[in-house]
Amino acid sequence: MNEAPARDLPSSERTRVRRVAQRAHYDRATLEAIVDAAHVCHVAFADEQGVHCIPTACWRDGDHLYIHGSNGSRMLKLAAAGAQVCVSITHLDGLVLARSAFNHSMNYRSAMIYGCFEVVPEARQGAVLDVFLEQLAPGRSREARPGNAKELAATTVLRIGFDEVATKVRQGGPKDDEDDLGLPVWAGVLPLGVARGAPIVEAAPDGAPAYVRDWERVVLA
């Protein structure tokens, strides 16, 4: 099989990957896998003080990436007002140790989303925030006390579509120069992933739900 990779994401001059272009992917499945594995993104935007790069929680629902926060947040106010942004999500999957210093690399999966956020209307906020909570802890949106009118009114929820997106992935072992292959140097990959540690209990009046009992594990790409 030598299928051409899917190219089902809209691209643009801005999202065409130039450096090491064979690592670029323009398909929706790659994008969704990268986004869905993330709890946090970095949002870059500019104001009169210059360029900023702010980490914030994120989640996907269908065709949009969502972020949220206090109405008082500078980033959310600017983004709600239509500021151009670049949202970046990165997973570091390993250190790639080559026989030559120059050919050392890292394995990663990254996504960049360009465009503008739009405001999620207050009437839709509760449902959209429930989706977020369910992704973090399935069932919890029916356990925790729901947001009341005052809490929802203090919260801004924004979403951005996948209209101008690029993803880039490096995986696999080192790419050494032919001349270096015989050198007596250890070569390979030191994998990196996510560790979920033992839950820290503050209160468990009805015992621990499944998402707590099953939390602890190692997640490698």
Place this chain on the structure above:
Amino acid sequence: MNEAPARDLPSSERTRVRRVAQRAHYDRATLEAIVDAAHVCHVAFADEQGVHCIPTACWRDGDHLYIHGSNGSRMLKLAAAGAQVCVSITHLDGLVLARSAFNHSMNYRSAMIYGCFEVVPEARQGAVLDVFLEQLAPGRSREARPGNAKELAATTVLRIGFDEVATKVRQGGPKDDEDDLGLPVWAGVLPLGVARGAPIVEAAPDGAPAYVRDWERVVLA
């Protein structure tokens, strides 16, 4: 003991944390711990196409954060030419599950560095890149084939000082409203950290060095 926190980092109007300001730290030790735990940062900058947010490998040596890459990189070319940047480093340490949906949170450590990169002269590049390799794998700069003149000439190394920096840290358990403390809802923290997976060997002509043998482990904050 109720010592005032150290404030030994220069701050500015741009780096004064406004949202949840009690999470802000302006001391050098906090900054160094956040930077030294990271292999990757996000660099935000702007050009005629808008704002960009690019992940790249990073390391600290003394008073500077370093990045590097191919001379052909757009980001490195712009940064070398003096573009204003915001560099962001974020570690996600856990999901904080409160009794109310609204008070859910995340534990994290983050740093933002504003300013401009400067170019590391070619004569210093080899030494600076050795520091990077030593931090990833102690001893490896004496094992791997060093960069030759052609490889170093194709590489740009940049550094930025800690002149305009902010860090923000959230740790600990949920902060529930008094009225919610009696609700029958599990409350606590689901910790997140870094998992180092079993090394993937491509070649081990002389066996595995210590940084490979000792690699596999879980690192929690």
